Amino acid sequence: MSAESLIDTLAPVLERLQKLDLNDAGAAKETLDLEFPLHSEFGESLRELAKRGLEEGWLCGKEAGPSRFSRVAKPEAAKGFSIDAVMLWGDGPWHRHVKGEVNCMLAWEGEPSFCGFKEGWAVFEPGSQHIPSVKGGKMLIFYMLPDGAVEWKKA
Secondary structure (H helix, E strand, C coil), X not given: CCXXXXXXXXXXXXXXXXXXXXXXXXXXXXXXXXXXXXXXHHHHHHHHHHHHHHHHCCCCCEECCCEEEEEEECHHHCCCEEEEEEEECCECXXXXXXXXXXXXXXXXXXXXXXXXXXXXXXXXXXXXXXXXXXXXXXXXXXXXXXXXXXXXXXX
C-alpha cells in the first residue's frame, strides 16, 4: 500500500472537484456529502487505506503540536489539487485558502468535530482563513487545495 492507492481512491472526488464551484461552499459540501458519503463503500475503502497507511508509516509520519501529518500528492499528480493528510486533536496553524480548500474528515477517536463539522465533508471558499481545530477527539482529515495554493502564517 502507498500514497498511490489513496490517490486512486480519491480520483473520482478529484475529478468532481474540477467542476465544483468552491465559491459556494455550502452547495459544494452538499454535493460531496451526497455523491461521496463516508458511510459507504467509498468511505470504508478510504478508512481502510488510511488505517494501513498509519500502521505502515507512510501516512502522517511527521508530528508537530497536536497533529501528525504528511503530503499525499502534489497537484500535478492529483488532477490539479494537492492532497495532504493530518491527524488532528487540537489546534493547527492559521492559514488562508487562496483558491479554497476541500476537507474529507474521518472521525478517528471520540466524537470529534473539525471547525464545527462532524465526519464528512467541509468546504472553505477562496480567500477564507482559519485556525483549523478539532474538538472532542481525533480526526483524520484529507485536505485538497486547488493548485496547492495556501498561505501559512509567518512566525
